[in-house]
Amino acid sequence: MSKIKFEMKPVEKKRELKFLKASIYDPMIDQFLESGQDLVEIEVEGKKATYVSGQLSKRIETRKLDIIASAASNFVYLERKTTEPA
Numbered sequence: 001m002s003k004i005k006f007e008m009k010p011v012e013k014k015r016e017l018k019f020l021k022a023s024i025y026d027p028m029i030d031q032f033l034e035s036g037q038d039l040v041e042i043e044v045e046g047k048k049a050t051y052v053s054g055q056l057s058k059r060i061e062t063r064k065l066d067i068i069a070s071a072a073s074n075f076v077y078l079e080r081k082t083t084e085p086a
Contacts, residue, residue, distance in 0.1 A: 032078045042076040
């Protein structure tokens with residue numbers, strides 16, 4: 001059995017993650033947020049709307065944003081959540 005060389009030391013806390021994991025769907029979300037619109041329709045070439053909507057929803061949840069992604073008739077929709085009473 002071969003040996004490996006290592007060093008172990010006690011620490012008070014873990015190191016913080018130094019990189020930000022981004023997604024190819026972030027630019028869509030960013031452009032929507034910058035637009036100021038309440039509802040937009042997006043058509044993505046070569047991707048099913050339900051797939052894109054799911055990916056956008058994951059990014060929205062990760063980024064803790066107050067918007068909703070949905071899909072209908074091969075189109076993706078991004079809309080701002082309303083705070084109106086039901």
